[in-house]
Amino acid sequence: MADFWQQVMAGLAAGSLYGLLALAVVLIYRSTTVLNFAQGEMAMFTTFVAWSILQWGDYWVMFPLILLIAAGFGGLIERVAIRPVEGAPVLNIIIVTLGLFAIVNNVASWRWAGMPKAFPTPPEIHVAGIKFFGGGALHIGPTVISYHDLTIMVFAVAIMVILYLFFQYTPLGLAMRATAQNPVASRLMGIRVGRMLTIGWALSATVGAVAGLLIAPIVLLSSSMMMGVLLYAFAAAVLGGLDSPVGAIVGGLIIGISENLVGAYTPSEWLGPDMKLTVTLGIIFLVLLVRPTGIFGRRVLRRV
Amino acid sequence: MRRLRPPRTSRVIIFVVLAFFLLWWIPFSHVLPGVFPLRFAPYRTLQASQVAMWVIVALGLNILTGYNGQISLGHGAFMAIGAYTAAILMVDHGWPFWITIIAGGVLAGGVGFLVGVPALRLTGPYLAMATLGLALATPQILKKYEGLTHGTQGINVRPEVPPPPAFIKDWFHITLSRDEWMYLLVLFIVFIMTILALNIVRSRLGRAFVAIRDSEVAAQAMGISVPRYKTMAFAISAFYAGVAGGAYALVMEYISPENFNFLMSINLLTTIVIGGLASILGSVLGAVGLVLVPELPDLVFNRIPGVNIGAELSWAFYGVVLILIMIFAPYGLAGLFRRLVRLRPAMVLRSLRTTYSRWVGALTSPLASAGETEDGPEAKSSQDHPDAER
Numbered sequence: 181m182a183d184f185w186q187q188v189m190a191g192l193a194a195g196s197l198y199g200l201l202a203l204a205v206v207l208i209y210r211s212t213t214v215l216n217f218a219q220g221e222m223a224m225f226t227t228f229v230a231w232s233i234l235q236w237g238d239y240w241v242m243f244p245l246i247l248l249i250a251a252g253f254g255g256l257i258e259r260v261a262i263r264p265v266e267g268a269p270v271l272n273i274i275i276v277t278l279g280l281f282a283i284v285n286n287v288a289s290w291r292w293a294g295m296p297k298a299f300p301t302p303p304e305i306h307v308a309g310i311k312f313f314g315g316g317a318l319h320i321g322p323t324v325i326s327y328h329d330l331t332i333m334v335f336a337v338a339i340m341v342i343l344y345l346f347f348q349y350t351p352l353g354l355a356m357r358a359t360a361q362n363p364v365a366s367r368l369m370g371i372r373v374g375r376m377l378t379i380g381w382a383l384s385a386t387v388g389a390v391a392g393l394l395i396a397p398i399v400l401l402s403s404s405m406m407m408g409v410l411l412y413a414f415a416a417a418v419l420g421g422l423d424s425p426v427g428a429i430v431g432g433l434i435i436g437i438s439e440n441l442v443g444a445y446t447p448s449e450w451l452g453p454d455m456k457l458t459v460t461l462g463i464i465f466l467v468l469l470v471r472p473t474g475i476f477g478r479r480v481l482r483r484v
Numbered sequence: 485m486r487r488l489r490p491p492r493t494s495r496v497i498i499f500v501v502l503a504f505f506l507l508w509w510i511p512f513s514h515v516l517p518g519v520f521p522l523r524f525a526p527y528r529t530l531q532a533s534q535v536a537m538w539v540i541v542a543l544g545l546n547i548l549t550g551y552n553g554q555i556s557l558g559h560g561a562f563m564a565i566g567a568y569t570a571a572i573l574m575v576d577h578g579w580p581f582w583i584t585i586i587a588g589g590v591l592a593g594g595v596g597f598l599v600g601v602p603a604l605r606l607t608g609p610y611l612a613m614a615t616l617g618l619a620l621a622t623p624q625i626l627k628k629y630e631g632l633t634h635g636t637q638g639i640n641v642r643p644e645v646p647p648p649p650a651f652i653k654d655w656f657h658i659t660l661s662r663d664e665w666m667y668l669l670v671l672f673i674v675f676i677m678t679i680l681a682l683n684i685v686r687s688r689l690g691r692a693f694v695a696i697r698d699s700e701v702a703a704q705a706m707g708i709s710v711p712r713y714k715t716m717a718f719a720i721s722a723f724y725a726g727v728a729g730g731a732y733a734l735v736m737e738y739i740s741p742e743n744f745n746f747l748m749s750i751n752l753l754t755t756i757v758i759g760g761l762a763s764i765l766g767s768v769l770g771a772v773g774l775v776l777v778p779e780l781p782d783l784v785f786n787r788i789p790g791v792n793i794g795a796e797l798s799w800a801f802y803g804v805v806l807i808l809i810m811i812f813a814p815y816g817l818a819g820l821f822r823r824l825v826r827l828r829p830a831m832v833l834r835s836l837r838t839t840y841s842r843w844v845g846a847l848t849s850p851l852a853s854a855g856e857t858e859d860g861p862e863a864k865s866s867q868d869h870p871d872a873e874r
Contacts, residue, residue, distance in 0.1 A: 215609050217750075264811045264843045270608065271555065272810045275757045278750065279810070282803030290796035411620060411746070418613040450628070458624050461617035465602070468614055472605045 182322035187440045189320075193329035195436020196336035197395055201406075201413035202420065202428035203339060204388035209422045210360045211380025212262060214273045215414060218280035220406030222257070222385050223392030225284050226250040228292050230393060231299060231401055239303050246393070247386050254385025255378045262381070263374070289403035296405075299396035301328045332394050336429055339387055343425045356380060360423070419464050421477025430475065438463055529663045531775055533735040536670045537728050538771035542755045543681045543764065544724020549753070550762035551690060552717035553697030554603065558615030560749035561622040562722040565592040566729025567739050571639045572632065574733070581643040585673070585730030589723045596722020600715035619749035626741035638740025641733045645669070670731045677724060681764055684720065693717055694762070758809055760818025769817040778802055812839055 201220065208216040226246055233242040261280055265273050304314025304327075317326045347353040358366040359376040367373045392406065399405045416435050420427025443456040451459060473479055545559050566588035573584040599618065606614055626633045633639075648660045648668070660668070684690050692713045695703040700710050733739050751774060759770020781798040785791050793801075813820040823835075 209609070213609075215612065261807055264839070265814070268810070268814050269761070271549070271753070271757050271761065272814055275754055276807050276810050278754060279803040279806030282806065283800045286796040286798075286800040286803070290794065290800070293796075411616075414613055415617070418610055422609055454628050455624060458621040461621050465614055465617060468606060468610055469602055472607070472610060474610070 183444075185321070186323045187444050188437055189323045189325050189329075191437030191440035192433055193325065193332060193436070194439070195416075195433035196329075196333040196429070197391070197398075197409065197432070198412040198416045198435055199429035199432025200332065200336045200339065200391040200394065201388060201409055202416035202432050203336075203343065203425055204384045204391060205413050205417040206420075206422060206425055206428045207343075207380055207384035207387060209417070211356070211377045211384075212258075212266075212273065213360075214270055214277065215417075215422075216384070217274065217277040217410075218257075218284055219277075219384070219388055219413070220410030221281050221284040221288070222250075222253065223388035223395075224403060224406045225288050226253060226385070226389040227299070227392035227396050227401060227405075228288055228403075230389075231292075231297060231396075234300070239300060243302075243393075246389055250385045250389035251382040254388075255382040257385070258378045258381035262377075266377070285403055292403070296400035296402035299393075299401045301397045302331060302393075328394075328397060335390060335394060336432070339390065340425050340429045343387075347425070352379070415461065415464055417474075419467060419474055421471075421474030423478055424474070424476035427474055427476030435460055435464070529661075529667050530735070533663070533667045533670050533731075535771050535775050536667065536674045537731045537735055538752075538755060538774055539674050539768050540677050540731060541725045541728035541752060542759065542767035542771050543677055544721040544728070545752055546756045546759075546761065546763070546767045547681065547684065547690075547693065547724070548717050548721035550756060550760075550766070551685060551697060552693040552714065554714065554717065555608065555612045555753070556615045556718075556721070557612050557746070557749050557753060558599075558618035559721070559725045559752045560744050560746065561615075561618045562592040562596055562725035563729035563732060563748065564622050564626065564741075564744035565595055565722075566726030567733045567744070568626070568633055568639075568729075569726070570730035571641045571733045571739055574641055574643045575639055581645060581734060584643075585727055585734070588730040589727035592726025592729065593719045593723030596725075597715055597719035599722070600718025601711075603718060604711050604714055616746060616749065619744075619746040622744050622746075623741040626744065633741070636741060638738055638743075639733075641737050641739065643734070666735060670735060673727065673731060677727065678764065678768075681724075681767075685764065689713070689716070754806070756816075758806065758816055760816030760821075763816070763818040765821065766816050766818030769821065773817060777805055780805065811843065812836070 201223065204223070205216060205219055208214070208219065226249060229249055230242055230246045233245060237245075257280065261276055262273065265276055301315060302313040305312045311327075313331050314327050317324050318330060347357055355366070355371045356376050356379065358369070359371060359373050359380075363373050366376075391409075395409060396405065399409075412435060413432070416431035417428050418431070419434060420429070420431030439456045439460045442451070442459045443453040446452055446455070446459065448454075467475065471477070541559060541563060545556060548554050548556055566585075569588035569591050570581070570584040573579040573587060574581055579587075599615075603611055603614065627636050630636070645662075645665070648665045685693075692703070692708045695706065695708055696710055696713055704710050732743075736743075755770040755774045756767060757770075758773050759768070760766025778798065781793060781801045785793050785801075809816070815822075
């Protein structure tokens with residue numbers, strides 16, 4: 181039984197990672213209604229910038245700085261590449277994000293060539309005698325969890341809550357929701373629709389940057405580090421419902437846990453660890469058959 | 485009224501483009517020295533075969549995505565089914581190659597039908613993700629059940645192929661290499677599949693696909709069975725991918741699970757959007773672009789003395805090209821082509837200027853929003869629609 185809970189714990193840790201990037205995916209889906217294939221690469225790029233800053237600066241100096249840089253980066257991409265194809269068919273915008281993927285990925289591997297780089301975990305902070313962040317492991321009941329995994333979970337849940345509150349209880353959040361739902365009516369009501377879209381991308385890049393900073397210590401910093409994570413994040417976002425931040429995290433956790441359990445407990449001669457991705461994707465497919473817009477997704481009703 | 489059948493000019497162009505690839509190397513050098521100077525270098529022959537193969541699968545994917553409006557990011561999986569069926573039947577069971585290609589197509593079509601049924605409930609990004617899952621799972625499945633698929637070591641395919649007919653040698657005084665003969669065979673398949681696609685698209689079937697894409701409710705009201713035609717689109721499209729997979733095994737002579745990873749499926753979608761959705765010509769142009777665009781930077785920049793941009797920047801350039809095509813030619817290369825064919829310089833200039841000013845406007849003025857320009861999108865779409873093949 182202890183082994184089972186350990187697997188669940190590992191699944192939760194991996195799932196929060198997927199969920200974190202899935203949050204970024206959801207934010208862009210809400211503003212532009214496309215899956216952003218460049219999401220992972222944008223996060224990878226800002227993490228490389230963070231690495232460069234860390235060569236001369238402290239982690240907690242770098243952190244707010246990188247959030248600002250990421251926001252600017254996301255907003256810039258929306259202005260330069262996405263805005264000209266606004267209103268074009270969804271597939272066209274998807275191809276633009278694939279083009280961005282190629283550009284960002286290759287510029288990064290050209291600029292920061294060489295071996296994958298080690299990236300530090302957030303250094304520890306003591307508040308009221310309790311240790312936050314840093315290394316080491318924590319024993320919870322029969323299971324062991326590393327401090328970094330715990331950091332990731334805390335960040336994932338915290339960002340989800342912040343986003344939820346932001347969208348529900350601030351005027352800007354309300355304006356962004358209105359834009360996502362009906363751009364034309366929003367514009368008539370005096371909302372700067374274009375600006376909302378830019379903010380959506382900036383916000384998404386910021387959340388993605390946090391995901392990148394937390395993933396890099398685990399997988400090493402390289403230009404291909406986000407590729408696999410992004411696909412899981414897509415799956416998580418779709419499973420949870422593409423317009424729901426809560427769904428993104430829940431979807432990520434479900435995928436993380438089911439992946440670990442399938443790897444550990446199915447017969448390895450015809451399923452087992454090699455097939456854990458396949459089985460997980462199968463589960464997602466079945467869920468989508470019952471709920472075609474994800475677990476928390478809003479049903480799209482169209483007037484004829 | 486939108487025109488339903490491809491205009492005659494574009495049908496002609498399709499065959500001119502296809503024929504170009506035939507003529508490039510057919511040794512007219514003996515007949516017309518200096519006009520068709522060279523045969524393909526061996527490498528180019530292989531590349532041309534690849535173009536031909538991508539044309540087949542792009543035709544199929546365009547029927548599903550362009551004409552019927554269902555996004556698939558999983559066509560690499562159907563190609564894998566076709567390629568593996570053909571390879572296993574050829575290598576392990578010794579079937580003649582042309583039967584195995586048909587068998588691969590039929591099997592892939594059957595699986596496509598099975599996938600199409602649950603896909604009925606899904607739309608847009610959810611369908612995209614579900615099919616992307618198919619593409620992601622494919623290499624794993626191929627590796628896992630190695631008793632059937634030979635696992636990670638892949639399959640070497642080098643089938644017995646009947647020799648080129650004697651008349652080629654008699655008429656053109658040339659001996660074909662094996663690659664060149666293969667290329668001709670694949671090109672022959674492409675011609676058949678193109679004619680088939682042109683006929684599907686302008687038949688009752690194709691009109692039903694388009695009607696469903698434009699409005700499911702309206703299509704249903706006119707008596708079209710939406711589920712029936714949507715699954716049929718999936719099956720036809722998967723059949724094309726399966727045939728292309730068989731051609732893949734034949735051309736590449738080696739297949740392994742990693743050939744059919746998800747990047748292949750994503751590339752396929754890129755192909756048809758870059759080429760032009762809902763356009764047969766677009767499928768052909770897109771496949772040519774897919775193979776040739778990555779070579780562009782080499783041709784453009786590295787010809788400049790003292791300049792040698794590496795592989796990374798070449799691929800970054802590829803990304804830039806993708807984005808520019810989407811901004812300046814939203815209907816893909818085929819749309820661009822159609823506009824060029826009926827070239828009225830003033831009109832072209834105006835439309836380029838509109839697009840450009842939208843772009844610059846979006847960049848420079850923080851308050852302007854692209855949708856607000858008076859004659860931007862409307863003016864452009866009214867130009868494009870009358871001759872769009874939809």
